[in-house]
Amino acid sequence: MWFVLVFALLAVLLVMAGTMRIVRRRRAGLGHTRVYPAAPEHPAPQRHAEAPPEAGPSGGAFHGGGLGSTLKGLFHGGATETTWHELEELLLRADVGPKAASDMVHRVRADHPTGGDVIDTVRAEILSILGPDRPLTLDGRLSVILVVGVNGSGKTTTIGKLAKRLVSEGRIVSVAAADTFRAAAGEQLEIWARVAGAQLIAQDRGADPGAVAFDAVKASEARGVDVLIVDTAGRLHTKQPLMDELSKIERVIKKAGAAVDETFLVLDAQTGQNGIAQARAFTDAVTITGVVLTKTDGSAKGGIVLAVREELGVPVRFVGVGERPDDLRPFDAGVFADRLLSSG
Numbered sequence: 207m208w209f210v211l212v213f214a215l216l217a218v219l220l221v222m223a224g225t226m227r228i229v230r231r232r233r234a235g236l237g238h239t240r241v242y243p244a245a246p247e248h249p250a251p252q253r254h255a256e257a258p259p260e261a262g263p264s265g266g267a268f269h270g271g272g273l274g275s276t277l278k279g280l281f282h283g284g285a286t287e288t289t290w291h292e293l294e295e296l297l298l299r300a301d302v303g304p305k306a307a308s309d310m311v312h313r314v315r316a317d318h319p320t321g322g323d324v325i326d327t328v329r330a331e332i333l334s335i336l337g338p339d340r341p342l343t344l345d346g347r348l349s350v351i352l353v354v355g356v357n358g359s360g361k362t363t364t365i366g367k368l369a370k371r372l373v374s375e376g377r378i379v380s381v382a383a384a385d386t387f388r389a390a391a392g393e394q395l396e397i398w399a400r401v402a403g404a405q406l407i408a409q410d411r412g413a414d415p416g417a418v419a420f421d422a423v424k425a426s427e428a429r430g431v432d433v434l435i436v437d438t439a440g441r442l443h444t445k446q447p448l449m450d451e452l453s454k455i456e457r458v459i460k461k462a463g464a465a466v467d468e469t470f471l472v473l474d475a476q477t478g479q480n481g482i483a484q485a486r487a488f489t490d491a492v493t494i495t496g497v498v499l500t501k502t503d504g505s506a507k508g509g510i511v512l513a514v515r516e517e518l519g520v521p522v523r524f525v526g527v528g529e530r531p532d533d534l535r536p537f538d539a540g541v542f543a544d545r546l547l548s549s550g
């Protein structure tokens with residue numbers, strides 16, 4: 207009889223100990239989260255350090271030849287219905303997108319009914335479509351940047367480059383591996399965190415991405431981090447449950463007490479108008495504040511920048527110009543317009 211009592215007592219004690227552990231973990235809000243400090247080879251980040259000299263804004267992007275000489279040639283002998291049609295075709299071929307192309311032809315036609323030097327008008331139209339540049343502004347508290355996009359668009363690479371840029375400006379940066387789906391996604395982000403001098407916040411593969419994001423906010427707050435960048439798994443825009451998961455991550459970050467300051471949609475510039483169509487679904491799931499156009503060092507046509515603005519209604523904020531850590535540039539509309547309208 208006595209051993210039944212002892213056994214029952216032991217069982218009760220075990221259950222109590224287990225419950226207390228779970229409660230403690232919940233209170234700490236840290237689940238199975240692991241935080242990897244910034245790599246030791248990087249000097250401790252200094253806040254408010256001088257920003258490094260800026261590599262040319264938008265430099266390196268879209269070096270595939272400008273529209274300048276073609277435009278000049280087109281209107282050399284005056285303008286006819288055919289010339290206006292050809293102008294629209296030219297813009298569409300440059301990935302400008304149907305709405306921006308039609309608006310531009312309209313404006314150029316009104317300004318130059320008989321043809322002539324149209325470059326200045328086209329440039330003014332480009333700048334008016336793009337609106338003012340929106341550089342990244344981060345305030346004193348923890349800023350959160352959520353990064354989304356289809357598979358392979360360049361999210362993780364962009365996060366690595368952005369983290370490096372922010373660390374070199376003197377900010378304390380953490381990156382959260384909320385892509386718990388793809389094998390080796392965490393390891394890829396870990397390598398980038400090391401390159402950037404950022405802290406990595408991760409859980410095991412298969413963990414709930416929302417829980418990773420929640421814990422990342424809590425851990426970043428506790429460690430005095432300035433900027434938290436959240437990586438997410440690539441997803442097809444047609445898979446509604448995966449799009450809902452993104453909305454959930456956004457909600458959970460807010461629930462953890464932080465605001466989502468920026469949500470960047472990473473778009474492969476080489477996918478052209480197709481990419482724009484895919485991207486639209488993301489603007490329904492989360493509040494996109496900017497697009498990062500990657501792979502602009504390839505054969506991508508510059509007009510995609512205008513299509514993004516017109517068709518998705520969001521500005522391009524950064525451009526990816528290669529695979530190396532420094533290959534990310536803030537977008538500059540003036541430089542971009544000059545590049546697109548250059549003579550070759």
Ligand SMILES: Nc1nc2c(ncn2[C@@H]2O[C@H](COP(=O)(O)OP(=O)(O)OP(=O)(O)O)[C@@H](O)[C@H]2O)c(=O)[nH]1
Nearest residue numbers: 357358359360361362363440500501526527528529
């Ligand atoms: N040339 C070039 N390659 C890039 C650029 N950005 C990313 N890449 C390459 O694109 C490939 C995919 O990049 P990732 O960062 O893994 O893309 P991802 O969106 O995180 O992919 P998933 O997580 O699988 O959805 C890698 O080989 C990158 O090196 C860029 O600006 N230029």
Ligand SMILES: [Mg+2]
Nearest residue numbers: 361362385391
């Ligand atoms: Mg990735």
